[in-house]
Amino acid sequence: MLVLVVVTALAFDYTNGFHDTGNAMATSIATGALQPRRAVALAAVLNLVGAFLSLHVAAAIATGLVEASMITLPLVLAGLCGGIIWNLLTWLLGLPSSSSHALLGGVIGAVLAASGPAAVIWGGVLGKVVVPALLAPVVALLVGGVGTWLVYRITRGVDPGARDRGFRWGQVGSASLVSLAHGTNDAQKTMGVIFLALIAAGSASAEDTVPWWVIVSCAVAIALGTYMGGWRIIRTLGKGLVEIESPQGMAAETSSAATILLSSHFGMSLSTTHVATGSILGSGLGRRGARVRWRVAGRMAVAWVLTLPAAGLVGAVCALLVQVLPGLAGSLVVFGLLVVTTAFLYHRSRAQHVDHTNVNADWCPDDEVLDPDHHLIHERH
Template sequence: MEYVTETILLALVVVTALAFDFTNGFHDTGNAMATSIATRALKPKTAVALSAVLNLVGAFLSLAVAATIAKGIVDANIITLEVVLAGLVGGITWNLLTWLLGIPSSSSHALIGGVVGSVLAAVGTSGVLWTGVLSKVMIPALLAPVIAIGVAALGTFLVARITKDLPQDTTSRGFRWGQIGSASLVSLAHGTNDAQKSMGIILLALIAGGAVPADSGVPFWVVLACATFMALGTYLGGWRVIRTLGKGLVEIDSRQGMAAETSSAAVILLSSHFGFSLSTTHVATGSILGSGVGMPGAKVRWGVAGKMLAAWGLTLPAAGLVGAFCFWLQDVIGGVGGTVAVFTLLIGVSAAIWIASRRKPISADNVNDEWDGDETPAAVVDAAETFTVVAAEATAEAEATVAAAPTTTRREGVPA
């Protein structure tokens, strides 16, 4: 009976990890394609289709980041499946909430924050490899966007100087073609970095469930599944985030777009080579911001940038709190009942966010509409009001499920 329960729990963790991978795909589509869509170098649906294919290919090119997530952030030898599940729920919840608000936020940091939070709730500070968190996550998180801003600003300034006396129609047409190439490179780079996070989490779950030894590499079926779900999520297109990046942060032209995308690709590919768990969102946003700084006369909406920065600062602790709460909920209820309660909560919150997003939908048809001049990212106010109401209903439903769920003895090895 215990073997069956473990198998079911492992399967649920794998499914949840693929769900996170899916949200990562549609949340981060804007990292590669927002500027190409904004400058009309590519039609919106063509852009996300191209990005999906290249994300799929990129996922097979490097596994260094997967190893960092699986073995470089937390101690895989003391992690349970309940811990992994709780961390994934923390990451998914933050991804969906920031997508609803149209705020580009790091899926990588949401995942790491959720897992670290659940580990802290389960075993305390001894379960976290703090040196790995500092060297592989925190330092790259601080340096990467700064480097991206500098590279993009310099590139944009040089391009503007070189082309200032050339006919605008000619340069715009040429740079739009260049954007297709640079955006494709960013999508490929994104696949080499972000799909690896879910691979690492699934490997961590397989180790925790005893399905593979602790020194195992990533199985091929895990690589294939994560690449596929990342591509599917990318194809849906995170239109709310694409709109904020393409229209809300900087008034961007094709010269800026190409400079931003090229700098993003360079920084992401370099970090993937060294196994850094980099936030591609931070890099892409920094590059777009840098393109505005480097272009004389360009309009940069610093209010929008400030809100993004605040969201970045909240990502790790917010996802960590959700992860810790979900582990606590599983531990208090115990057994299958705890897992059911956490899944019910995740489904309820996800449904609430989806319903809230329908109040003011953003799609391929209106993603390029003119920004209304408000410093607040699109749909934040209306969506937040709807979410508050629906989330309360979902929470009540989850509490009812918890009350009805069977209480079983706590699993051996999971601390109170």
């Protein structure tokens, strides 16, 4: 059982990695500041380093959102499955959505199914998850928009070539900071889940420090995931939302880095994905003449609203399976279902492949949809 949970947690960490590569690197890839493969390699290394930077790992999952005493190993497994499946589905559709929300949704759904609504701390869900999710894109949009406007105002009249060369450096620097922060924040979440599982299984005590293999495996999992590059999501963020130039890219990534780091400093953790998307939208609004594709933004917003309930539904179904089937059988069935679903979604993604060769291809029609049944993406020019 413990092994299943650890493996599933690492799998979640991996999806977390490739789902979020775009948050940091999409703008650098879109403007050509970095070659696509170099960008994901850089992001992977920084995620790896970031995972080791701060090791205040709390053995916790969904603290203050569900009654801690209700969390059992099978429920953690069910919650992780909810998170992974939602992450894969949104990746297939090329939609950036918050990995932490997916995990929280899965766990809340699992606890809800197992113990009823009384086990969920609804005030916590509202204050810690829903309100920050509504605020994050707005704050980031404001910061990214003002930054972009200032940058274009200050560099007015400067030769665009020289300007873009300069800003590419700033872009890479600010994007790197976002990657580093992501490695620290998100790898630690999985470390916390595994540590919690170890304590629940009696293999560690809460007073222990996190075993080194947990830290190393989580760091490696998120770095490998990042290196895989969620090309579909990178494409949406870098090309789909806004046609982006280097100065916009730098303003957007600096806005993301500042908002993410400062919000966690002030005790509110905002989703990297929500912040990055808001910043990129802001950079589109801040430059005169830039076009923002609101339909794409609208689709993302729908995905964000659905994240919690959808991942929760999967988590709940998994939790019921675990409870109904006797002993370890339930957990094995849930794990089996996870593997089958993953294989199916991966197979679907092959039908319309996005990788480092066509990630920057022109955004085709106004409402390009990454629908595996249609072949909408042009070859690279």
